[in-house]
Amino acid sequence: MALIEASSVSRNVATTAGELQILSPLSLAINAGEVVAIVGTSGSGKSTLLSLLAGLDLPSTGDITIDNVKLNDLDEEQRAILRGEKIGFIFQSFLLIQSLTALENVMLPAELAGSRNAEKQARELLDKVGLSDRLTHYPNQLSGGEQQRVAIARAFIGQPQILFADEPTGNLDSVTGGKVEALLFELNREYGTTLVMVTHDDKLAERCDRILRLSAGELLESNNG
């Protein structure tokens, strides 16, 4: 049974020149525990697909289901709850909240979900990503690699079923990127999370179970990696 399913999903946007299709109708299924890379050139629609699969945006046509819940049937509020319960995120630009410390950033999703031992979980995770000595640092006091490790810890705190990563190493040099990549795969294995990752990096894509290749809004192939 697929954990994420998209059938005939497309996305159009209104422009001054009329309706523009940025994602042609496509269907796909991702199974629980699978590690999938979405690749393609800039503007090919990778991030749009990611935003639809994660319920951050709704498709113009077609349906997406996550764990048998149809996203189209949910309003913004219910999708937020669903994300809080099942989904974790890692972004290229880290997107840590600047006025919260590393520890508090990691605690945030757990606290929003009402967890009572958010702090304990956050400390353990920061320890795992090797930042137990950086708990009270603010994002701007951390290096790029450290910030992304905080983001990874934040992504895993809710023990999500699915992790969406948007160019997780895109802002990092190759050495730091490599370390972050290794950490991400290690934690993914440990928690048995389904990972959907948008990347430019072919080497990173090749480490995945499957590669979805997009070009000009069309899904070209869906290969096992």
Next chain:
Amino acid sequence: MGDRTAEIGGANDAGKQTNWHKISWRLLKHELRRGELTIMAAAVALAVCAVLSLSVFSERLQLGLVERSAEFLAADRILRSRGDEVPTEWLQRAQQENVASARRVTFNSMAFANDELALVDVKAVSDGYPLRGHLETADEPFTQGVVAEGLPGPGETWVQGSLFQQLNLNLGDTLEVGDSEFIVTRVLSHEPDAGFNVFADSPTVLIHFDGLAATGLIQPGSRVNYNYLFAGSPADLQRFENWLLPQLDEVSQRWRNVQDGDSPLSAALERAERFMLLASLLGVVLAATAVAVAAQRYAQRNFDAVAVMKTLGGRKSQVAKIFTLHLLLLTSASIILGLILGIALQAAVVGWVSGALGYSLPATGSGPYVLAIATGLLCALMFSLYPLLRLLKVPPLRVLRRDLTASGLSRWLHWIISGGTIFLLMVIYSGSAMLSLALFAGGVLAMALLLSISRLFIRASRQAGMQAGSSWRLAMAGLQRRAKENSMQMLSFSVAVMLFLLVLALRHELLEDWRGQLPDDAPNYFVVNVANQQAAPMQAMFERENLPATAMYPIVPGRLTAINGTPVRDAVSKEERDDSEYREGFGRELQLTWQADLPEENTLREGRWFAEGETGVSVESQVADRIGVGIGDELTFLIGADEFSVPVTNIRNVDWNTMQPNFYMVFSPNLIDNMPATYIASFHLPEERRPELYSLFREFPQASLIDVDDILQQVRDVINHVSLAVTFVMVLVIGAGALVLVAQVQASLEEREQELVILRTLGARAALLTRSITYEFVVLGALAGVIATIAMELSIFMLQTQVFNMEASFHWRFWILGPLVGAGVVALLGWSVCWRLLRQQTGNLIRQLT
């Protein structure tokens, strides 16, 4: 599956109750520590502090002045009755209501001593007098007295210094008044209710009320003023007043209180109060602007945080609660801070002013506190409402599409909320919807005008910049590129600079105006009853002794008997009820004078001054209005046995606050100059030369001296303290203006941070960037200064002519000061923020941006 979601969701609901406030508190704590919210908090605190300290201070000052004015009446309320006593039941009622009362009966009579005769003002008072203020007596005439306990005993009298001079009196001499004889036991040096009327003031002879009947001077038909003095707490007085007023006879009885505005100070105080009100409103508007700018910046900085929270499962309601609580906590903390500062500030100022005044200012009620808290809440909540609403609208998709901001919220909403709030504040402060509407409409018009002018200027400056060096070119290019943002910025710079200039100019005008009325050498003595042949020697004495004096004005007593042939009583009888005071003044004796030239400090309202050889009379404007005469009307006067008619040649405005002889009627020189006249003048005698007074006037025994130093001193006191208050208000407004500037410069630099980083990364030298930004701000600030000066000049013209009843004036200094202050302050702020930014490593900056 659905069941599982519901189950987890339910558990979450309970948990969420406990967690959102923790997140909110944490965000606030860190942002406060990092200084992100400093400007917003400072603006709210400043508004609260300003409003509280100002309103407490002005209320206490006003209460203090009312108290002082009460001393001038010797009571809180006076019932004046003409020719008859009031029912004793009225006085009993006062006693029942805990209102103290005393009697004061005054009339003119002749007094004899040492074979000399003088016209005196007999004042018989009962125990308890004065109910407010105090009497002072001395051992010698014209010396500093000490506070007197009680009243003259039976058979005793205290008399004013000038009578000692007139009658060659010494302490212990006997003074005959009517059928009674009194021993002069003290020199009466100060009466709280002395009043001030140069012509009517004969020296006071103070006796006890119990001795009055024995003088035999009160006969049916005598002109006697019966005054009943009352004093008590405001509430008791109010109850008594409510009971008494309906029973008064409108024609013969008059109820006076201290707010009746008889004081020469009332105009000055009214202006000061309006100024403070206006200035605190301006201060609040400035603070609100700072809040709005800071809140917008704050919201923009938190767009990502909201998007991330929503992405990570935060519900809209949770996010709303987090940021609303955040705002409420910030507001409460700022209000509390503002209250503490305000209380401290007003205590310091009141302490200082009380020390200088020599009496402590009374405490105030809770009104100012309520006003300050309401202002703080309105400022903080209403001006950050729109940014907050926008913040909550940020979609989670922003985490992937960085350009997304809040959509679906019209900017009009912002204008409506802010405009509505400012209007509401105006109504609260001015207490008048009409005035607020006028001010508000004027403000909106001015804003629109300012906005168009600033866009025009920016466009023009681009042209100028093209011919300049690289820093300038970069600066002008920047200015032009951000024309829209810049014109908004320029608007707020202009408003800040304008309000600052406005308060500065108004303060200057008010102080000058007051000082002009009462220069240091303002006359503090009047000399009256100067015989014709002594006028010239006295003038020579003033010159010899180096005493600044006015001209000697001749006085001929006379009466106005008819207007255009109609006897006066009939001509004005329809006004009898409204103003029996004036009527009496005109039915009886008038002090008439003649002058070849318009007296100093008088201005013509209608008509022209007498041409040479022309006969006519010049009438004081208020009198002309009351008796209803205009240019060309024929007035008939009776002087001695001669009756004659003259046309009204002109109507004069007289400033009664000046300490110089002022007249209702001034004739052309050729008309009454053959009549027997006495002369009057006023002069200034420095405090340290006071002891010489007696010897200076020894050669003029018939002349009487009237000491107005006390009145002058009080006027000066009040003006000094109001000036202080006005300066204090100005400092607060400057503070609020500075906050707006800082907030705006910070916000605008944040907008150009990205560009700075790019230029820096491309190798632009810090000096070039700093210079270009500083130049950009110099131009912005200078333009704002020019616009502000224009707007200030227009506003001050409106305020002077419409609100403060002053002469309009032009302020050329501000045309230099405005642009200089604008350019200097804005550039300095821009430079300092930019410098801080550029001190950081480029890599660090890039990281902050991404």
